[in-house]
Amino acid sequence: MRLPPRLPVLRMLPLVAALLVPAPITAAVAQGAAPRHAIIPAPNRIEFARSGTFTITDSTPVFIAADADDDTERVGRQLATMLGPGATRAARRLPEAVRAPAGAIRLVRDERFEDAGAEGYVLDVRTDGVTIRAREAAGLFYGVQTLRQLLPWSIEHRAALARRLVLPVGEVVDVPRFAWRGAMLDVARHFLPPADVKRYLDVMALYKLNMLHLHLADDQGWRLEILSRPNLTRHGASTQVGGGAGGFYTQAEYRDLVAYAAARHIMIVPEIDMPGHTNAALASYPELTCDGVAPPLYTGIRVGFSAMCPSKESTYKFVEDVVLELAELTPGPYLHLGGDEVEKLTRAEYLGFIERVEKIVRAQGKNMIGWGEIAPANLDPSTIVQHWRSDARASRDSAHLHAERGGSVIMSPGNRTYLDMKYDSTTVLGLRWAGLISVQHAYSWEPSTFLPRVPADKVIGVEAPLWAETLEKRADYEYLAFPRLIAIAELGWSRANVRGWDGFRARLGEHGPRLQALGVNFYRSPEIPWK
Ligand code: ACM
Secondary structure (H helix, E strand, O other), X not given: OOOOOOOOOOOOOHHHHHHHOOOHHHHHHHOOOOOOOOOOOOOOXXXXXXXXXXXXXXXXXXXEEOOOOHHXXXXXXXXXXXXXXXXXXXXXXXXXXXXXXXXXXXXXXOOOOHHHOOOOEEEEEEOOEEEEEEOOHHHHHHHHHHHHHHOOHHHXXXXXXXXXXXXXXXXEEEOOOOOEEEEEEEOOOOOOOHHHHHHHHHHHHHOOOOEEEEEOEEOOEEOEOOOOOOHHHHOOXXXXXXXXXXXXXXXXXXXXXXXXXXXXXXEEEEEEEXXXXXXXXXXXXXXXXXXXXXXXXXXXXXXXXXXXXXXXXXXXXXXXXXXXXXXXXXXXXXEEXXXXXOOOOOHHHHHHHHHHHHHHHHHOOOEEEEEHHHOOOOOOOOOEEEEOOOHHHHOOOOHHHHHHOOOEEEEOOHHHHOOOEOOOOOOOOOEOXXXXXXXXXXHOOOOOOOOOOOOHHHEEEEEEEEOOOOOOOHHHHHHHHOOHHHHHHHHHHOOHHHOOHHHHHHHHHHOHHHHHHOOOOOOOOOOOOOO
């Protein structure tokens, strides 16, 4: 048989080669048969034996290699803690040459999985033991998430005693389709406390999302402490949409969020939007305006009215100061500098600004990301363009200009991925300028062909933004994000041949009790047969 592109070329292990027989189960799920599993995102290949189970008890040991590194040790601890009741438990170390005792779960780092990339894994469940193999710790982590979803939802009730945890015997071979599987939180329009961001990260990890883009500054508020520019938070963070108290992350809180995300194999991508969407910055540092006059703080929801002065050196000194601290706080390679919806500058002023800011970002050794509007600037191919407009306006979009110079594109079309759009006309929260987005509408599109002029190999993935004009508390964010973010997660991970709306909605229905056990305020869309 022919392998789908980018499946690991499984030349190395007879065990894995044995999995390459056709997999009717996944196909049946895609066609809408009752699911034999409810894994989301759908794995590349999953096979169950006709019979047989592996039972997990409170004493089931988790083994890692004797010389396992810290990242592997953490995945082992996460798994052991998930399976056992009560407090954190560590995995045990065992030399690779030593057979694990019957009844154990083993995590194995295997260099021979080179074609599985950093995130692929193989999960092998037998009656006498379970093995997860991966080249990197990220792959082991995703294997653990799959194992978690093969277990009953009672696994999510951490304090429950004597849970009956039984796995079906079978094998999963899995590699993500896209490298970029993202979500975005707008913490500028309304401030979202760190604990709530962590909750979002927890749910993202369950669905194998790997990028959290934080929109940290907009007209209504500046949400990240910048030590060299203290008035950004002293004044610029002091309010939000509707005039509430606002708020911001100290650098210590921000570093803690970055570490919390990294422990779940999620990278935080910070965004400071500029030159527009900057009223909070202009109000805090009047040298950023052309007339030197600070505007008042803004608590409405209009866009397009603010802009940094492109002809003053003090503007670029400010950008350098901010980018310097942002780069220092960011272990990952990406800084998002916004660039959207600028109405107050000429085209030449705007493009010149973007080109200069890109140089400032690159001077810090980082790659710039910007919204679709930046594509006509003379950009370096290492910069990434995030497409956000909808079908109707896609003809006006210029992401293809960036693809033509070898640059990559993230797909966030507003009419499919904007989680702040209402589900239907009865949804109370959210907006509707990009359209109503049902769960099916969020799920049923193809990222690699959405923009006809951007070739598939330039699309590095998908991201679902959640703008927060109408959102005040965690329950509001969750109501709009779930389950649509779960649909986007499947688009990011699963190949088209294992995807399908009927199969997805059947599997998603099984996640109702799990999301409820996790305390997620998801929308019980009537499109989904919730359990
Ligand atoms: C955007 O929605 N203005 C990126």
